[in-house]
Amino acid sequence: MATPVVEQRQKLLAEILMEKGIPIEYRYGKEHEGVSDREIKNDPTPRANQLKNLYLNSLSSVNVEFPYWYTREWRKWDGEIPIIRRAKALKAAFSHLTPAIWPGEKLVMGKTYYYRGSFPMPWLSNTFFMAKSDDLYKAALARGGASAGEEAKFGAGGGNVTQDFGNVVSIAGKFGIRSEEVPALVKLAYEWKDKSVEELGHKYEMMVPEYDLKEKIMRSVICMFDSGYTLPQGREVINYYYPLAYGFDGLLKMCRERKDKVAGRADGDGLVGIDRLYYYEAVILVIEGLQNWILNYAKEARRLEAITDDPSQSKEYAEIAEMLEWIAHNQPRTFKEALQMTCLIHFAVLNEDAISGMSPGRVGQVLYPWYEQDIESGRATKEEICELLQLHRVKFTCIDAFASTGVVGGVLSSNTFNNLxxxxxxxxGDPEGNELEMLILEAGMRLQSTQPTLSCLYDDKLPEDFLLKCAETVKSGTGYPAFMNNQIGMQFLMGQYGEEGMDITDARAIAIGGCLETSPCTWKPLTLNGKEYWIPGGAGQPTSVGVHFIANPKVLECVLFNGKDHRTGEQVYPPHNRKLETFEELWQTFCEYYEMTVDCLATTNNIQHDIWRKNNMTVINSFLKPDCLDRGLHIGQLGYRYNATFNIESCGTITMVNSLVALKKLVYEDKKYTLDEMRDAILNNFGFKTAKEVGSFSLLSQVKREDGAKYDQIHHDCLMAPKYGNDDPYADSVLRMYEDWFCPMTRKYESLYGKKMYACQISVSTHGVQGSVTLASSDGRLAGTTYADASMSAYPGTDRNGPFALFNSATVWDHSMSQNSQMNLKIHPSAVKGPEGTRKLLDLTRAYMRKGAFHIQYNVVDSKVLKDAQAHPENYRELLVRVAGFTQYWVELGKPIQDEVIARTEYEEI
Amino acid sequence: MEIKTLHHNDCMNFCPLDVAKGLCRRKNELTLIDSNTCDCYVKLPKCKFCVNYVASGDNLGICKAEKDEPWAYPEMIAVTCEMFSFA
Incomplete structure (x- = not known):
């Protein structure tokens, strides 16, 4: 047992806060004893369960089949027009993908032959593999003689390959690759030397006068990542319309006719009129590649049909073959064929580029024509449809995105954000929430998994039974659906895309791209068996692009320290040399540093994206989205209907707000401390050890220094300063001041497409990484620990007046000025128990939406379960939690984010 | 190449789940890739089994099926390659 002296030395932040009466793991309402499980539990069908279990047993795996064939074909066509060269490379890659079909599958195909497979795209980003090549080679050589037994030792962390084992080499602590393929991976990376979007982008971004500042900002992690070559597409809504309406043969016919019409004719457009010929030719090439890919799967299904002894399984393979042979050419006839078509289109787009957040959109409305006609004709039952929707969830959960370490780990927590x-x-203008959408919710409850995550476009007009079903699904503990305010989102769309023709009708087609990015969409008429339906689908460019993510508290830190980053010792910004004698001067300096940040990131990322559109333009996405096929133009030529999608993302809003509030109160108004005293406390981490010394960046693990008592009083005062989330006008006015500056400010910046940018306010997982590089802040937060999550969530333990006070704080500003806002709330299962609890949850949501908020999502979970899961991860492989815009398997989250979720205020009453 | 050096992922009856294991369709069970192949083994088209493949060491080689003789790698699955022919 430890002595009292040792106890004093090892005192944790959590204990100190408890002594102060401000426990970091705060519970609002009466604490419930014992451990409460989630109330709603439904089981998937045996078939779906078996396929889900395969996922749970699979590792995140990489091969180089696609990049090999892409590169081999690309090499052949030196001198060809870029879009044709790219289309030929894509065709070759799709045509050579090895098909893999699992027993029990009704929906087939995937990104690679691995169940949870992905692959690098060295034409986009290659330097990581070149820099790492020695290490990868060494690991591959060292592993050659490993035994089969050794390979059976799969580590914790779900499907993440966190370290090398057997003949498997870990890439970036996440993906596994067979050691035999490493030399090919390295060779591919070198083939793209000086040609990848990353390298070419870098070459030209260095010509931007602000480049040096940008580099310093990246080194200090004030900005999370470059968007041009990491995730150049995504956080958008896909459009399945054209293949669903015309079939691939219909599209080929359309392109051939258009090609004849435009060949050699500028039609008044001297810049890109002639390019239309190349565009249609490229689309023809990629569609032929996609058909080869589908038919290769059909061929494999026929082979399996022939060699399978079990007659019922053999028959299923035959059905798969027949389905694929049909949809490789024609419009789908049944719901199953239509659902399969959407899956394969989705995988095709994801294989074309590094993408996170390619959202399927309003699938329940897109596929409703087939659902309605199948049910009416008796071709399918609701139970069969529900099983297919569960299988759809398995297919989407298997999607992995291969991007850089910082992006996949630091931003995405391995999630891929396929938001339905x-x-x-x-x-x-009539409400949706149709029968098929009810089944989508039911499937989401029965087969709980990360993908697709679900979002409810909340509108007061929606049927009560649909909204109650949404609330019931939330109670299952999956964290979905999130609720987004339909009317606020429509207002944002009209404001941002009005100049491109967005009207109320198109605004009604709204859907969420990525975790909660409001995305422009449109309607198209679809005829099935003579009946016409209007179906919604994406019509806008990615919103994963622009300036991503700016660490607001870190910018404020630089203001306090005259532009210097004390973590790296680097002078990031030009010294302002101001005394910061007033709060107004402090705020003004913050705005100036922030705008410098945005400016240099916008210009350099514009260059990267320009290289991307010239050499790596999307062809597949560019034939799916209106109005490319009509106009004969691809994404880079503004073929999409809506192009003003580039945005500026922030992180740590509430930590920054609370810090500004504390400075205003303690330094400028009460004058209890000078700014130098505050700086000294921050630099000395309020008397705590550094996170590095502690060996953990987690909130709950921070330890007081033996000689740290000197800072007790100032730390106490910073912690006790007014905080956002309590309906306190003193604190909330600072949030209002910030939003009234931030949202209009972003519109001063222009994307490479000459369109104004806008604000995007989500955190994903960046509040962990960017928190880890930030010194202590004047709100009392310690160095290296996470920021408040999302953009409207309170800092853990600081919202003490109940949910309605939090809602009042969050809605002091106009949410329609921004693409989104984000609020995560953790609720104890007992607070929403039974049908009455479901109603309460809906009422709570409705109250927030009616105040003009954009978004809320819930974690219905007992924190005691989370703590047990942290201690015994082996017992919780399937536990899901909502993080910040996404649902993730608990065991695949990093510890700082786990601690932050545990520490969030738990509402035991609502 | 002798059969004893083969892995399960060299077999037509193997469906890869991930980089370490997959399904043996004959035995209907998950099998580690690097364990020994069995009686059910049916050779899977891979570059290393192709008449056109010439190894150049270090898990790399060349493909002689095309005039410019592009580089290739032995573990590439070639079920979709129109130029593949067993050696």
């Missing part, structure tokens, strides 16, 4: 939207209004 439901509800909202139809083209004519």
């Amino acid at each position: 939207s439901m509800g909202g209004l139809n083209k004519f």
